[in-house]
Amino acid sequence: MKQNGGVSSFCVLTDTHNKMGWLYFRSRYYYISNERMSWYDSRQYCRRRSADxxxxxxxxxxxxxxxxxxxxxxxTAWIGLTDKDTEGRWKWVDGSMLNYG
Structure with a gap:
């Protein structure tokens, strides 16, 4: 993988009509980007692909x-976990609290 600062993105597909290049596992489709970017840019990258x-x-x-x-x-790769609202209080991108870890 190309490294140019930042971290890769792990996306999970939310719209299953365009699955080319995605990996299927337990009823979900996953994709890891080759681009390195910030957490915010990684999330936008996923969302542009109907994913998160x-x-x-x-x-x-x-x-x-x-x-x-x-x-x-x-x-490393970014996942959908953030403490942007409150430092040290981890939430997933869907708003649910971290309960697995």
Missing amino acids: LVIINSGTEQDFLSGILRNEDAI
Whole structure:
């Protein structure tokens, strides 16, 4: 993967009509970008593709995503977790609180 500052994005597809290049796992489609960008830019990147940054719901899903990173020789990727509203209070992009971790 090309590295030019920032971090890759993990997107999960919300509109399943355009799945080319996406990976299917447990009823969801995932995509990791080759572009490095900020968290905010990563979210916009996903949203332009009818997707959003991934919300990790289980250890199995986390293991799957970790495997993608290993296969892509990537070190890090943005996920849909943020504390932008209150420092140290983590929420997913859908507004739900972090309850897996």
